[in-house]
Amino acid sequence: MKLTVYIIVMAGVTYLIRMVPFAFFRKKIKSQFFRSFLYYIPYAVLSAMTIPAIFYSTGSYVTAAVGTAAAIVLAYFGLPLIAVALAAAAAAFITGFFI
Numbered sequence: 001m002k003l004t005v006y007i008i009v010m011a012g013v014t015y016l017i018r019m020v021p022f023a024f025f026r027k028k029i030k031s032q033f034f035r036s037f038l039y040y041i042p043y044a045v046l047s048a049m050t051i052p053a054i055f056y057s058t059g060s061y062v063t064a065a066v067g068t069a070a071a072i073v074l075a076y077f078g079l080p081l082i083a084v085a086l087a088a089a090a091a092a093f094i095t096g097f098f099i
Helices: 002-024 032-057 061-076 081-098
Strands: none
Touching: 032 061, 061 081
16 A cells, blocks of 8 residues: 555656646747756756765775776766776776775
């Protein structure tokens, strides 16, 4: 019973998040400031969800920092996502042996 309520609430929240913008913004948004604000929201939300998860996932801030640094460097050079993810995980794993 409890699980069913959770699923219904999550479905309702998901629906509302997608429906509210369509209900309130029927015309094209012309404000350059507001459009640029909306453009960066997905990146800000993704960062806000990902960064804490990175630093709490390994149990050590040092291994998390090394893995993050490896990911940033490899992503800067344009490597594919799978290579960046595997290298960052390997860097954090190997660093864990030395700490």
